[in-house]
Amino acid sequence: MKNSNEKYSLDHIVRKLKSKTNPDNLEGMARYGISIKNRLGVSIPDLRKLAKEIGKDHKLASQLWAKGIDETKILASMIGEENKLTEEQAEKWVANFNSWDVCDQVCMNLFRKIPFVRKKIRKWSKRKEEFVKRAAFSLIACIAVHNKKMPDDEFIKIFSIIKQGSVDKRNYVKKAVSWALRNIGKKNKNLNKAVTKFSKELGQAESKSAKWIARDTLKDIQRETVTKKWS
Numbered sequence: 001m002k003n004s005n006e007k008y009s010l011d012h013i014v015r016k017l018k019s020k021t022n023p024d025n026l027e028g029m030a031r032y033g034i035s036i037k038n039r040l041g042v043s044i045p046d047l048r049k050l051a052k053e054i055g056k057d058h059k060l061a062s063q064l065w066a067k068g069i070d071e072t073k074i075l076a077s078m079i080g081e082e083n084k085l086t087e088e089q090a091e092k093w094v095a096n097f098n099s100w101d102v103c104d105q106v107c108m109n110l111f112r113k114i115p116f117v118r119k120k121i122r123k124w125s126k127r128k129e130e131f132v133k134r135a136a137f138s139l140i141a142c143i144a145v146h147n148k149k150m151p152d153d154e155f156i157k158i159f160s161i162i163k164q165g166s167v168d169k170r171n172y173v174k175k176a177v178s179w180a181l182r183n184i185g186k187k188n189k190n191l192n193k194a195v196t197k198f199s200k201e202l203g204q205a206e207s208k209s210a211k212w213i214a215r216d217t218l219k220d221i222q223r224e225t226v227t228k229k230w231s
Contacts, residue, residue, distance in 0.1 A: 051078035097131035144183035185221035
């Protein structure tokens with residue numbers, strides 16, 4: 001369904017979102033380290049339901065992003081169109097990430113699908129801003145799950161980016177680095193072995209964050225529920 005009538009105008013959507021404001025949700029989000037500064041407390045299921053009603057509409061997505069409310073940003077990523085998202089727009093959006101959940105939702109819903117995603121992974125992994133850098137590793141994690149055609153060798157090449165990111169001790173970065181590595185390690189038997197070997201080497205590093213990432217990864221990818229898939 002397209003945004004072809006007043007029902008799905010920007011003003012109507014914002015009013016609808018504000019009508020679903022939930023203080024209890026905000027309290028719960030805060031406990032999970034989610035920024036509630038520009039937040040209404042609307043749940044992800046409610047946002048997905050609304051996105052399905054609206055349909056893909058990149059112009060409206062751009063307008064929603066510009067509102068600056070976290071829920072309008074997440075909704076924008078749900079109705080945005082990857083073939084219409086320019087590199088310039090992607091850079092503007094990533095620079096406005098202010099919370100780990102907005103970062104991950106936008107990466108999962110939209111950024112992972114853009115044709116220049118690997119270029120952005122390389123670029124953003126070198127950035128200093130915490131959530132921009134997190135976006136690089138969130139994208140790797142998302143691609144590891146959703147990209148079924150990417151060869152194993154291409155994932156192994158990403159290890160160099162992960163190694164560089166592993167020394168960043170900021171919580172939201174190191175957790176995303178671990179997430180990326182763990183998802184690669186759960187793709188198939190070959191990558192599980194490669195990630196296991198890499199993680200053991202990473203565990204020998206002097207960096208405390210690298211050691212933590214190594215432990216976190218090995219604990220996850222060596223679980224029986226993971227390895228029995230290939231035994």
